[in-house]
Amino acid sequence: MSTEPVLSVTGLHAGYGPTPILQGVELRVGRGEIVSLIGRNGVGKTTILRCLMGQLRVTAGRIRYLDRDITRLTPDARARLGIGYIPQGREVFPRLTVAENLQVGELIGGPKGRKLADMVYDYFPRLQERRGQAAGTMSGGEQQQLAIGRALIGNPSLLLLDEPSEGIQPSIAQMICAALKSIRDELGCTILFVEQNLDTIMTLSERCYVVEKGRIDAHIDAAQLADRNTVRQSLLI
Amino acid sequence: MFAEIFSILFQFADVFAFLVLAAAGLAIIFGMMGIINLAHGEFITCGIYVTVAGVQQGLPLPVAQALGALTAGIIGVILERTVIHRLYNRPLDSILATWGISLIVTQGMLVTLGSSWAGIGTPEGSFQVGEYTFSSYRLVLFAAAVLVMLALYLLFMRTRYGVLARATMQNPQMARALGVRTPWIYATSFGVGAALAGLCGALYAPTMTLIPTMGITFIVEAFVTVVVGGANVLIGTVPAAMVLGAIRTALNAWQGQIIGQIGMLIAVILVIRVLPEGVSGWLLRRNR
Numbered sequence: 001m002s003t004e005p006v007l008s009v010t011g012l013h014a015g016y017g018p019t020p021i022l023q024g025v026e027l028r029v030g031r032g033e034i035v036s037l038i039g040r041n042g043v044g045k046t047t048i049l050r051c052l053m054g055q056l057r058v059t060a061g062r063i064r065y066l067d068r069d070i071t072r073l074t075p076d077a078r079a080r081l082g083i084g085y086i087p088q089g090r091e092v093f094p095r096l097t098v099a100e101n102l103q104v105g106e107l108i109g110g111p112k113g114r115k116l117a118d119m120v121y122d123y124f125p126r127l128q129e130r131r132g133q134a135a136g137t138m139s140g141g142e143q144q145q146l147a148i149g150r151a152l153i154g155n156p157s158l159l160l161l162d163e164p165s166e167g168i169q170p171s172i173a174q175m176i177c178a179a180l181k182s183i184r185d186e187l188g189c190t191i192l193f194v195e196q197n198l199d200t201i202m203t204l205s206e207r208c209y210v211v212e213k214g215r216i217d218a219h220i221d222a223a224q225l226a227d228r229n230t231v232r233q234s235l236l237i
Numbered sequence: 238m239f240a241e242i243f244s245i246l247f248q249f250a251d252v253f254a255f256l257v258l259a260a261a262g263l264a265i266i267f268g269m270m271g272i273i274n275l276a277h278g279e280f281i282t283c284g285i286y287v288t289v290a291g292v293q294q295g296l297p298l299p300v301a302q303a304l305g306a307l308t309a310g311i312i313g314v315i316l317e318r319t320v321i322h323r324l325y326n327r328p329l330d331s332i333l334a335t336w337g338i339s340l341i342v343t344q345g346m347l348v349t350l351g352s353s354w355a356g357i358g359t360p361e362g363s364f365q366v367g368e369y370t371f372s373s374y375r376l377v378l379f380a381a382a383v384l385v386m387l388a389l390y391l392l393f394m395r396t397r398y399g400v401l402a403r404a405t406m407q408n409p410q411m412a413r414a415l416g417v418r419t420p421w422i423y424a425t426s427f428g429v430g431a432a433l434a435g436l437c438g439a440l441y442a443p444t445m446t447l448i449p450t451m452g453i454t455f456i457v458e459a460f461v462t463v464v465v466g467g468a469n470v471l472i473g474t475v476p477a478a479m480v481l482g483a484i485r486t487a488l489n490a491w492q493g494q495i496i497g498q499i500g501m502l503i504a505v506i507l508v509i510r511v512l513p514e515g516v517s518g519w520l521l522r523r524n525r
């Protein structure tokens with residue numbers, strides 16, 4: 001793990017209404033790392049990402065991003081600092097075309113950042129073919145590519161993905177994994193992703209955090225990741 | 238014969254323009270933010286009074302009209318930033334609040350401006366087809382309605398602002414997570430809606446005598462058109478205005494103004510029965 005973290009989270013608490021969900025999450029992601037968050041359904045993985053993006057108010061704890069405390073920033077301000085979010089269920093804008101969806105993502109990374117439309121179309125040629133199609137009429141796999149492209153186009157420093165292979169056929173999931181890896185290699189972009197699919201976890205992550213009951217319960221390093229059984233057990237705690 | 242047909246078309250264009258101009262601002266504010274703006278009539282009144290005051294101060298009519306629309310737009314932005322933005326996702330509260338604003342404004346105007354002002358008179362100019370004489374200014378109003386719809390189409394479908402506004406309308410939370418300053422989008426959209434209401438007032442100002450409650454004259458038609466058209470101004474308001482305009486023109490010609498008005502309202506009730514989300518809701522559903 002590199003010495004200079006892109007993201008560091010300390011003592012994170014949050015919840016919905018009076019119900020506490022996160023109770024002291026701690027994690028660090030170094031520059032250019034690909035790290036996963038795994039755990040059973042309902043343990044709070046999505047909630048962690050929503051806190052990182054600012055969609056959910058943090059009741060205690062700190063979020064630092066690129067040497068800056070972003071705990072109190074609005075989601076749009078965080079995006080403009082270069083955090084790209086690909087939510088669970090993709091949430092493409094259904095009645096905008098593919099090209100228009102991508103246009104919305106151009107704000108990520110602020111006005112001066114390089115825009116990467118060509119690169120997005122290189123990684124996901126399907127999006128080029130479907131440029132004029134309403135996003136809501138595309139297949140799940142295509143929508144996932146669009147959601148990634150939409151976050152990528154603004155040249156983010158950090159990508160947050162929530163279950164990128166959920167409901168997607170294995171060949172497309174593999175293609176998406178390969179794309180994410182080379183995005184990291186080419187752009188030096190840091191990636192934190194939530195995943196339940198064992199294959200995706202094993203192919204993509206360099207290390208992983210196991211979430212349980214609103215905390216980080218365990219850490220799986222690169223060596224342990226080579227063993228499929230360790231990972232499988234962590235998913236079934 | 239040609240003169241009769243032209244006369245019917247002319248009346249249709251007149252009703253159509255009135256419906257489109259009265260409804261456009263209301264439709265944008267409802268479609269973008271889900272706010273049912275009961276102060277819509279007061280933005281129209283604002284456009285009327287500013288226009289009349291401008292002309293009385295010696296401004297040329299078009300300049301005064303632009304000023305009327307602009308003033309309403311600016312007041313709209315200020316109102317959104319101070320009051321309306323607290324009311325998103327609270328439909329009943331927003332109805333109550335905008336109704337309150339409407340009452341305060343009309344009563345305030347009665348107190349400060351008195352119960353009526355002298356109008357400025359419709360611009361001269363008429364033309365003749367067969368035996369009939371038509372007012373040229375009515376054609377200006379029709380052209381304005383067409384231009385407003387064209388401008389809205391270009392704004393929402395062809396500009397960057399339009400893409401961000403539609404994204405915000407479809408999924409505000411996601412738009413914001415992608416860097417869109419959604420509060421600013423809401424404020425400007427509300428401003429555009431208010432400015433269009435002001436423009437409606439400004440355009441009709443020369444044709445009316447002024448009383449502070451005159452917003453009412455527009456409100457029924459505006460709401461009826463939005464109810465029939467649904468939440469999408471681009472694909473809802475125009476067809477709604479055409480259908481209602483046709484019904485009204487036909488009934489007017491056949492049985493007079495009162496029956497025309499009643500017939501239009503009955504048509505609205507029928508449309509709500511068949512298409513509860515209006516024309517645009519139906520079109521969007523069909524294309525899914």
Ligand SMILES: Nc1ncnc2c1ncn2[C@@H]1O[C@H](COP(=O)(O)OP(=O)(O)OP(=O)(O)O)[C@@H](O)[C@H]1O
Nearest residue numbers: 016021039040041042043044045046047048088196
């Ligand atoms: N909007 C909400 N209001 C109330 N409770 C919520 C809300 N969203 C999530 N929760 C609760 O918070 C807990 C954590 O949810 P979260 O979505 O973070 O889980 P997750 O780990 O992402 O699960 P999954 O693997 O199924 O996506 C769950 O118990 C869930 O019921």
Ligand SMILES: [Mg+2]
Nearest residue numbers: 045046047088
């Ligand atoms: Mg989840």
